Amino acid sequence: MQSYKIPTEVSAELRINKFIYLTDLLLLFGLFTLRMLTIDYIHSDYHWYFTIFLVIVGIILVIRPFSNPRKRMLEALLYALARNKNTFSAIDYNQEKKE
Template identity: 45%
Template sequence: MENYNMPEEISTELKINKSLYLFDLFFIIGFLMITMMLRFFNHPTLQIPFYIFMSIFGMLMIIRPSTNPKKRMYEALLLTLVRKKSTYCAIDRDE
């Protein structure tokens, strides 16, 4: 019978350096591709401000908010937008 090595943990994200994860790198590359596709919709004099805005926006979307450090900012915003507005839950302040 063959011996298989099973990974102990598969949910850990792969880190590239101290603060950049592999998913963040792919997100930035995808966001850069979207920026390059959208540049044709801007006036030529607004190209540089558009690139600056999109780079700042892309970096803000991958940071992790202090209120929910396991999610990225775009995940927190998406959860905020799609949650049911009529459902409420109690927040325990003692924890």
């Protein structure tokens, strides 16, 4: 009978080096692809401004906020935009202190 090794942690992100994860690299690659596809529609005087803008947007989306270091700014912005603003949920401050 064969024995299989079961990974102990399957939800961990793949880290490429100390600062960048695979998800971050894919997001930056997607922004680079977006730039290459849309650069023909931008006036030639504004190519550098457009590139700098996309670099800044990419850095902002990859940054991890201090309030929730397990999520990226992109995920925090998506949660803020998608949440139902007509509902209310109380925050249990005692639970946060226990963790």
